[in-house]
Amino acid sequence: MKIAILETGTPPGPLADTFGRYPDMFRRLLGDDYVGPSYDVTRQELPANPVDHSAYLVTGSPAGVYDDLPWIAPLKAFLTAAKGKSKLIGVCFGHQIMAETFGGRVEKWGKGWGVGLQEYQVFERAPWMDEAEWVAVPVSHQDQVIGRPPCCTVLAGSDFCDMGVLAYQDQPAISFQFHPEFETDFAAALIEIRRERLANADAAIASLRQPNDRKRVAEWIRKFVDAE
Numbered sequence: 001m002k003i004a005i006l007e008t009g010t011p012p013g014p015l016a017d018t019f020g021r022y023p024d025m026f027r028r029l030l031g032d033d034y035v036g037p038s039y040d041v042t043r044q045e046l047p048a049n050p051v052d053h054s055a056y057l058v059t060g061s062p063a064g065v066y067d068d069l070p071w072i073a074p075l076k077a078f079l080t081a082a083k084g085k086s087k088l089i090g091v092c093f094g095h096q097i098m099a100e101t102f103g104g105r106v107e108k109w110g111k112g113w114g115v116g117l118q119e120y121q122v123f124e125r126a127p128w129m130d131e132a133e134w135v136a137v138p139v140s141h142q143d144q145v146i147g148r149p150p151c152c153t154v155l156a157g158s159d160f161c162d163m164g165v166l167a168y169q170d171q172p173a174i175s176f177q178f179h180p181e182f183e184t185d186f187a188a189a190l191i192e193i194r195r196e197r198l199a200n201a202d203a204a205i206a207s208l209r210q211p212n213d214r215k216r217v218a219e220w221i222r223k224f225v226d227a228e
Helices: 015-019 022-030 072-082 093-101 184-193 201-207 214-226
Strands: 003-007 035-040 055-058 087-091 105-108 114-122 134-141 143-147 152-157 165-168 173-176
Touching: 003 022, 015 184, 022 035, 022 214, 055 072, 055 093, 072 093, 087 093, 087 214, 093 105, 093 143, 093 165, 093 173, 114 184, 114 201, 134 184, 134 214, 173 214, 184 201
Parallel strands: 003 035, 003 055, 055 087, 087 173
Antiparallel strands: 105 143, 114 134, 114 152, 152 165, 165 173
């Protein structure tokens, strides 16, 4: 089963030229066998029918789910139509837009930016997860899910982000606040571009030199997609 990528943003400045767009990053993370076509949702490109693909992944974005942008309402409508028909995966903005669509709430977080490599404690294990008790994955976000959607289990979180991984009980859908697709060099370059807005840029870049669990999370996603 291949995942169609719903692209909701692009890397800022020159980073797309160096590292590719988000569908390229997910292809490198998950492999060609798992990543199919991509749709530029910001140009209001969406599949004609949710059943056109068996799985969708909604990417990160510089936008907020509460922004008055012409493509956000159609994306929510598409996710609503896809519920229970296709598998859904959300990453960062994707995590947040899924939560908003399915009855949760998202706000700009009062503690500021989450950046660098952050650890998440596993609270509960889904069948597609392994025995890890903690995962360390790059993050880059200001917004957070602060209201849990109904029929949703919190699988992992941190002191900074308590709803970091969600699994939906009424549909085949999972989402992550962190960015498993962010390679170390890209995550560091993204922090540099945003340095003036960040209070802890140097510490965040230093944290990225530590071992991470990107490959582990990639395997989680592959197992979720492969599951009957």
